[in-house]
Amino acid sequence: MESGAAAGPAPDLTLTRFPFPYTPYRIQEQFMEALYGALQAGRVGIFESPTGTGKSLSLICGALSWLRDWEEKRRQEEARLLALGAGGQDGLTPRQARLGGADTAGQPDWVTAFVQKKEERDMVDRLKEEQIRRKKREDRLEKIRHNVHLKYAAKRKRCEEDEAKRLLQLSKEALSQGAGEDALDQLDHNEEELILAEYESEDEKKVVSGLEDDDDDLEEEHVTKIYYCSRTHSQLSQFVREVQKSPFGKDTRLVALGSRQNLCVNEEVRRLSALQLINDRCMEMQRNKREKKSSEENKKRRVSRAVCPFYSYEQMQFLRDEVLVEVQDIEQLVSLGRETKACPYYGSRFAIPAAQLVVLPYQMLLHEPTRNAAGIKLKDQVVIIDEAHNLIDTITCIHSAEVSGSQLCCAHSQLSQYMERYRKRLKAKNLMYIKQILYLLEQFVAMLGGNVNQNPGCQAVSQTGTVLKSINDFLFQSQTDNINLFKVQRYCEKSLISRKLFGFVERYGGPASAVKINKENQKLAGLQNFLLTLQQGSDKEAGTPTSPPVEAEHDQLRTASPLMQIEGFLSALTNANQDGRVILNRQGTVGQSSLKFLLLNPAVHFAKVVEECRAVIIAGGTMQPVADFREQLLCCAGVDPARIVEFSCGHVIPPENILPIILCSGPSNQQLEFTYQTRDLPQMMDETGRILCNLCNVIPGGVVCFFPSYEYEKQVYGHWENSGLLSRLAAKKKIFQEPKKANQAEQVLVEYAKCIQRCSQTGGQMTGALLLSVVGGKMSEGINFSDDLGRCVIMVGMPYPNIRSPELQEKMTWLDKTMPRAAGQAPSRVLIENLCMKAVNQSIGRAIRHQKDFASILLLDHRYTRPAIFNKLPQWIRERTQVKSAFGSAFAELRKFHRGRLDAL
16 A cells, blocks of 8 residues: 555544444545545645545545544634633734734834734634624524424425415416407416516515524635535435435535536426526526516517526525535435425525535536636635546546537627627627627638638538647637637626527527517528528538427527537637647538637646645546646646645455456467557457457356457457357357447446346356447446456457547647656657556456455556556556466466355355
């Protein structure tokens, strides 16, 4: 085990310090000690704990133990200072002493004494205010936790309000019948919903009886907290369930944050499906709620005047308190939102200031505008980033942006129509910025070789290919370097122009509204026709049959708001010239071509996180090789190397439960080297098949075989089919292939697991299943091949990335220019090796998932024996790896291992 943290206390003290649901493994104790030390010292830690070692619980119990102790120390310090203040003593904090010492030079003693006394009084007053706010919040939550009457008071009140609204609606219907059919024709579903929601005025809102408090005070105070983020919604839900099971589950104030797509409970909005459209509609509904418009204007614009009935301040405050009282995951939060008729998306945000543990997805923490919009304040807080093996790629993807020629032309047409329609009502500054955006769109399309006023699907590109440019060169060549993109970006954010444009297109650009076009807006028919030609053009390009009406409507909705995507590209262009590149990808037609911003230096966007936070922990099951994190991310972000601490622990499985082998040659003594030049040779594919045939004879249950790419897996499969090797393999194991489409992977896994279970129960010649998978595919990350699902993991060759990729070449060039050589190797070479070994480590880590699990790992390529490569394997695998130059000895070792493990069961 390697640990960058100092040795912790004796085991008995450790157990006292770290409450745990069961007796922890020794490596869990060491993990928690190192984590506690890193948080206490304000470090940036890189923590590795293999899957199956209880990493989540170690993070929870280690971090929350530190938070509990820190809060207790702070309370004691506050009590001491308040006591000093009450007694009128001259007790100063170290900070005050420093301030006094710094400012006293050349000042009379009475001035210094006065300043110190005033600072002391101010601090005592501030502490008193914080104490009062904290007491209010604790009393409030305690009432809800223990008083069932109060807990369900809001529910009864909602039932009464629903009944009142129902009666009001019946009354309106009765009145409208008397008013004749014309009145009814003017009302649609959205307007009815609007009328009901508007009835509740702000003056009539009252908080639930027994819970009156000054909420403003509660919202302002951001207590010290831990932000925990992970990649996927399911990983976050799993983490919350682990918190619920832990000793901290009952008394931790936890809030889970998510996207509108996951948290929205308004079915009308959820039906939009696409995240961008859900965001647009949600923001528009909020704006409608706030704006005061006359009923006549509402009738004119009834489709867009809909408001969200769940966006109720009172109910969201109630939801906030419910969330803080009891730990709830995303699914429970959504159920609570439906029950309380409160928006979980905004209600959960209200809970952030008082929460001790905030669970959120990567995007929300790592993207500064999203972070600010959510009300997340990182100053002096703790951040834990889990499943962080792809952190650098994640930051790069979040801050990169791509727009197609179709989107640029579509946005230009929409914005032109918008400006034409409202020209007389727009202020001069609005017109100025709209014209600037139109000019930018026109020039960007020209850079792709097209004309913005023609259908992009019909414009052929004369010079196809990919070109990379620096930001400055791109702006200069597109003749847009005289436009202040920072101001344009700020205008887009403040004016919400993309959302207004979406509402405009929704009203005048869709088939549903085409019938209602009158003389005043006949000219808008051109927009509908243009959108229609775009749709037809893209269908022709793709060569796809016409979609059913419902699907076509959804496709149109998804492409109806391209300006927001373009805003992301404009924002990306404001990066420093040296930190990114613009990729011009000219393909076939202008519509198929695209502009992409590639971020080269992810550290610039991570710098603020490490600067503001008290401590940052980057954790994962497989973090090797860690050099990328340390050099490309942390050091480039300005982190002092002395602040960085590394921790890596072994696995909980006994050494005899794992057999990693590097195999250098096959059964016919063919050397195994799967380079781009040699892997397509028939003898290499034959040798791979022979190895698998032999292994499937002695390995029970499931065998997972990883190939470098889908194309190579398909090629090998076809070769085996023609040579007869496939039928020999199928006699022992049923063969499954990983599908390219993610939505089909689940079904393949279910069938694979059923087959293995069936074979183990019935016996016979068929001993299980063989799953042909792809590195970087669905099966290589996040899938557990525990027990019989993965008794052997085979890695065919080394999955080096495609170095001919223009994006990767640019990244390599940038690294060689900006990073020092490491151990005589060029940074670009190190990058290629690290990308390869990260992918290998993720894939081979799929098999061992718990303490009693066992599996063999086979690396088919002699290049794995090279020290630079071998040392990048995880330590717990590396120290047990055997190198076999001949297949015979490797086969004997594998047969002995699996027979021995089966006998031990």
